[in-house]
Amino acid sequence: xxxxxxxxxxxxxxxxxxxxxxxxxxxxxxxxxxxxxxxxxxxxxxxxxxxxxxxxxxxxxxxxxxxxxxxxxxxxxxxxxxxxxxxxxxxxxxxxxxxxxxxxxxxxxxxxxxxxxxxxxxxxxxxxxxxxxxxxxxxxxxxxxxxxxxxxxxxxxxxxxxxxxxxxxxxxxxxxxxxxxxxxxxxxxxxxxxxxxxxxxxxxxxxxxxxxxxxxxxxxxxxxxxxxxxxxxxxxxxxxxxxxxxxxxxxxxxxxxxxxxxxxxxxxxxxxxxxxxxxxxxxxxxxxxxxxxxxxxxxxxxxxxxxxxxxxx
Amino acid sequence: xxxxxxxxxxxxxxxxxxxxxxxxxxxxxxxxxxxxxxxxxxxxxxxxxxxxxxxxxxxxxxxxxxxxxxxxxxxxxxxxxxxxxxxxxxxxxxxxxxxxxxxxxxxxxxxxxxxxxxxxxxxxxxxxxxxxxxxxxxxxxxxxxxxxxxxxxxxxxxxxxxxxxxxxxxxxxxxxxxxxxxxxxxxxxxxxxxxxxxxxxxxxxxxxxxxxxxxxxxxxxxxxxxxxxxxxxxxxxxxxxxxxxxxxxxxxxxxxxxxxxxxxxxxxxxxxxxxxxx
Amino acid sequence: xxxxxxxxxxxxxxxxxxxxxxxxxxxxxxxxxxxxxxxxxxxxxxxxxxxxxxxxxxxxxxxxxxxxxxxxxxxxxxxxxxxxxxxxxxxxxxxxxxxxxxxxxxxxxxxxxxxxxxxxxxxxxxxxxxxxxxxxxxxxxxxxxxxxxxxxxxxxxxxxxxxxxxxxxxxxxxxxxxxxxxxxxxxxxxxxxxxxxxxxxxxxxxxxxxxxxxxxxxxxxxxxxxxxxxxxxxxxxxxxxxxxxxxxxxxxxxxxxxxxxxxx
Numbered sequence: 039x040x041x042x043x044x045x046x047x048x049x050x051x052x053x054x055x056x057x058x059x060x061x062x063x064x065x066x067x068x069x070x071x072x073x074x075x076x077x078x079x080x081x082x083x084x085x086x087x088x089x090x091x092x093x094x095x096x097x098x099x100x101x102x103x104x105x106x107x108x109x110x111x112x113x114x115x116x117x118x119x120x121x122x123x124x125x126x127x128x129x130x131x132x133x134x135x136x137x138x139x140x141x142x143x144x145x146x147x148x149x150x151x152x153x154x155x156x157x158x159x160x161x162x163x164x165x166x167x168x169x170x171x172x173x174x175x176x177x178x179x180x181x182x183x184x185x186x187x188x189x190x191x192x193x194x195x196x197x198x199x200x201x202x203x204x205x206x207x208x209x210x211x212x213x214x215x216x217x218x219x220x221x222x223x224x225x226x227x228x229x230x231x232x233x234x235x236x237x238x239x240x241x242x243x244x245x246x247x248x249x250x251x252x253x254x255x256x257x258x259x260x261x262x263x264x265x266x267x268x269x270x271x272x273x274x275x276x277x278x279x280x281x282x283x284x285x286x287x288x289x290x291x292x293x294x295x296x297x298x299x300x301x302x303x304x305x306x307x308x309x310x311x312x313x314x315x316x317x318x319x320x321x322x323x324x325x326x327x328x329x330x331x332x333x334x335x336x337x338x339x340x341x342x343x344x345x346x347x348x349x350x351x
Numbered sequence: 352x353x354x355x356x357x358x359x360x361x362x363x364x365x366x367x368x369x370x371x372x373x374x375x376x377x378x379x380x381x382x383x384x385x386x387x388x389x390x391x392x393x394x395x396x397x398x399x400x401x402x403x404x405x406x407x408x409x410x411x412x413x414x415x416x417x418x419x420x421x422x423x424x425x426x427x428x429x430x431x432x433x434x435x436x437x438x439x440x441x442x443x444x445x446x447x448x449x450x451x452x453x454x455x456x457x458x459x460x461x462x463x464x465x466x467x468x469x470x471x472x473x474x475x476x477x478x479x480x481x482x483x484x485x486x487x488x489x490x491x492x493x494x495x496x497x498x499x500x501x502x503x504x505x506x507x508x509x510x511x512x513x514x515x516x517x518x519x520x521x522x523x524x525x526x527x528x529x530x531x532x533x534x535x536x537x538x539x540x541x542x543x544x545x546x547x548x549x550x551x552x553x554x555x556x557x558x559x560x561x562x563x564x565x566x567x568x569x570x571x572x573x574x575x576x577x578x579x580x581x582x583x584x585x586x587x588x589x590x591x592x593x594x595x596x597x598x599x600x601x602x603x604x605x606x607x608x609x610x611x612x613x614x615x616x617x618x619x620x621x622x623x624x625x626x627x628x629x
Numbered sequence: 630x631x632x633x634x635x636x637x638x639x640x641x642x643x644x645x646x647x648x649x650x651x652x653x654x655x656x657x658x659x660x661x662x663x664x665x666x667x668x669x670x671x672x673x674x675x676x677x678x679x680x681x682x683x684x685x686x687x688x689x690x691x692x693x694x695x696x697x698x699x700x701x702x703x704x705x706x707x708x709x710x711x712x713x714x715x716x717x718x719x720x721x722x723x724x725x726x727x728x729x730x731x732x733x734x735x736x737x738x739x740x741x742x743x744x745x746x747x748x749x750x751x752x753x754x755x756x757x758x759x760x761x762x763x764x765x766x767x768x769x770x771x772x773x774x775x776x777x778x779x780x781x782x783x784x785x786x787x788x789x790x791x792x793x794x795x796x797x798x799x800x801x802x803x804x805x806x807x808x809x810x811x812x813x814x815x816x817x818x819x820x821x822x823x824x825x826x827x828x829x830x831x832x833x834x835x836x837x838x839x840x841x842x843x844x845x846x847x848x849x850x851x852x853x854x855x856x857x858x859x860x861x862x863x864x865x866x867x868x869x870x871x872x873x874x875x876x877x878x879x880x881x882x883x884x885x886x887x888x889x890x891x892x893x
Contacts, residue, residue: 069775080812080813080815081783081812082782082812196676221809221810223674223675223839223840224676224839224840224841224880224883224884225879225880225883226672226674227883227884229665250812250813252813290814291813291814293817294813294814294816294817295813295817295821296817296840296842296843296846297842300816300817300821300846301817302814302815302817302818302821303814303818305768305818308770325675395831491825504732514728515723515725515728515729516728516729516731516732518684518687518689518723519721519723519730520731521687521689521716522658522687522689522716522720522721523716523720523743523746523793523797524712524713524714524715524716524717524746525742525746526746529746533731533742534731534733534734537731537733537734538731538732538733540733
């Protein structure tokens with residue numbers, strides 16, 4: 039059975055000349071196996087840093103504190119050699135920017151077979167056969183022809199399917215998809231959605247989908263966590279979060295979608311910039327004096343979700 | 352943080368060595384204990400002693416004074432030659448990179464020819480044919496080294512030119528000259544400066560090499576390259592002290608210039624967002 | 630005069646191959662008209678030629694055939710001075726705000742530079758006064774002026790680029806995917822800013838994007854491009870609610886439908 043991923047008090051910060059800058063701030067959560075968990079937030083919210091910290095692929099200036107349990111393993115402190123065995127084999131990654139995540143001068147055949155032979159001893163022939171089978175599963179009709187091509191000969195949607203295939207080459211139980219629809223147009227975005235759905239249905243793997251694309255999260259994920267400045271400010275099932283957002287930030291995010299009226303979240307109030315309370319306080323339309331002084335805790339909602347806002351105490 | 356500090360320390364060390372050499376050559380008249388040209392046949396080939404800290408050479412001239420003076424001519428020559436070839440390379444490279452098309456094609460073809468010429472041999476031939484003065488040395492150095500600059504500049508200009516903000520400036524109605532001077536040049540500055548330091552190191556060696564071959568700075572003007580060759584070679588066994596001081600100076604100078612180039616590259620290179628496995 | 634910019638059968642091809650035998654038509658006989666104070670939305674997927682079209686309008690590329698008239702004058706026949714005026718009156722906003730500002734210049738200098746090119750403002754003080762006023766108009770604080778482009782956020786960058794364009798008092802803004810790199814909440818604020826500016830200053834927009842939902846919000850007229858051709862043009866309501874061309878239908882369909890089901 040595939041274990042859950044449990045993060046406890048994760049903080050990731052970067053040392054800068056102005057002191058530490060926190061990308062993730064004391065974040066605790068459990069990603070349940072067998073579900074598609076969405077992590078949504080805007081750029082700078084720390085969602086990618088959180089996702090990459092699970093594989094310990096962070097810029098070398100990052101400092102990590104906290105714990106992350108994956109079955110018997112503690113991911114943040116285990117030896118790198120062991121962690122490498124987990125990468126790809128137990129936790130697969132579908133990276134951002136499919137175009138640049140593939141080696142442009144290496145034929146796809148080698149890239150795919152290499153991904154397969156890295157974990158587990160298989161002969162080249164077997165690996166190639168498996169690569170061809172994998173491509174077929176991802177909707178490529180002539181896998182042999184594709185294997186002899188380079189990544190730049192593919193379209194954006196095809197590359198997305200290819201990196202997804204790479205991430206799943208060793209049949210990991212968990213998959214982390216980092217911004218799978220960034221910069222794609224509607225038609226390709228639909229293709230990506232279909233691929234991810236298919237992966238979930240056919241491989242029965244658990245997924246963490248990190249995205250800023252609210253519509254994708256709504257359709258694809260079982261539950262959603264909303265990140266703001268390195269903290270989870272709201273979590274619940276996809277339907278609850280998207281249809282009945284509780285936190286003012288989640289609501290603001292959803293109503294700024296073109297299909298929901300395109301109402302922007304107000305810019306930070308300059309008078310509220312220095313405060314010691316809720317991180318959303320400077321921009322919050324529903325803020326009270328208390329929000330600027332105290333940090334809200336997580337409050338359980340009747341629907342089973344959690345929200346970090348005094349309005350629901 | 353510590354890496355940064357280590358780099359700073361290295362930078363300070365290298366800069367102070369370089370500064371010391373430059374100051375030494377600038378203030379040579381005040382620093383040198385004797386006149387470097389003063390011949391005294393009674394004191395030939397003295398080993399280092401109190402009066403002559405580095406001894407004297409075959410004509411009885413004070414070696415220390417000659418070492419102090421010896422950087423002047425070659426350093427000046429090297430800086431002038433590098434600056435000239437940078438100027439030539441900058442102009443040609445910008446024209447090629449900015450205009451593109453057929454202009455670029457012709458300039459690239461010409462620079463390929465220059466690139467193919469054997470540098471040192473051509474330089475020796477040129478200095479041999481031309482008059483033996485500093486002008487012809489500079490000319491020879493420029494002819495053999497402008498291509499390096501122009502190629503680099505051409506590439507950098509092409510890269511900058513394809514950036515969105517250059518197209519944006521065009522769309523704002525800006526003229527070509529304004530774009531080149533205000534937007535292209537400042538953005539290729541770093542790499543040109545780096546190239547200047549690496550080239551300077553090489554040119555210093557070339558000048559020393561030419562002097563060693565007797566084609567560079569002419570005696571009796573004191574010069575490190577000439578001091579290593581000439582009479583010193585003949586008395587290599589009996590008076591080794593003639594060799595090591597000027598030799599050490601050449602090594603220190605080129606080494607510190609090259610190190611400076613490397614350190615500056617690390618320092619000015621902003622793209623350091625490599626991924627590390629924590 | 631109501632028609633600001635008229636495109637008449639504008640085409641552009643690119644040839645490739647050793648003998649220049651392979652010809653691709655990036656833009657193929659595209660004609661439409663921008664009306665003063667209105668927004669024309671141009672939608673199409675990546676590689677449909679919409680960016681080539683914007684580069685033709687800004688005179689970065691020449692059209693292979695066809696003509697563009699700005700207030701009745703063919704822009705291919707403008708002399709140097711008229712050309713400069715054209716560039717002042719027709720401004721473009723690119724997709725990536727950070728890349729559209731010179732990285733070696735402080736924001737202040739970038740903005741001053743734009744005014745200096747067109748000799749606007751009597752003195753430096755007058756220019757700075759105008760810059761501060763325009764910054765307030767786009768909702769930015771003054772302290773950004775001393776920053777470099779890499780020190781500001783995407784939303785601020787896009788506002789700055791809009792500010793730079795407004796300094797030159799343009800009439801037409803070409804918006805080439807101005808929000809596709811921004812977060813949704815920032816996108817919403819930029820879109821609202823653009824709409825307010827249009828109402829305040831009577832600007833004419835050509836909005837180019839792959840997101841037909843955005844166009845439904847901001848455009849008066851929508852044109853749909855596919856493989857270099859303009860396959861459908863119509864009023865916002867007609868294109869959004871009763872599309873005729875199958876490609877338009879497909880585009881709209883992929884926004885509202887995901888693998889069988891509609892988004893509630």
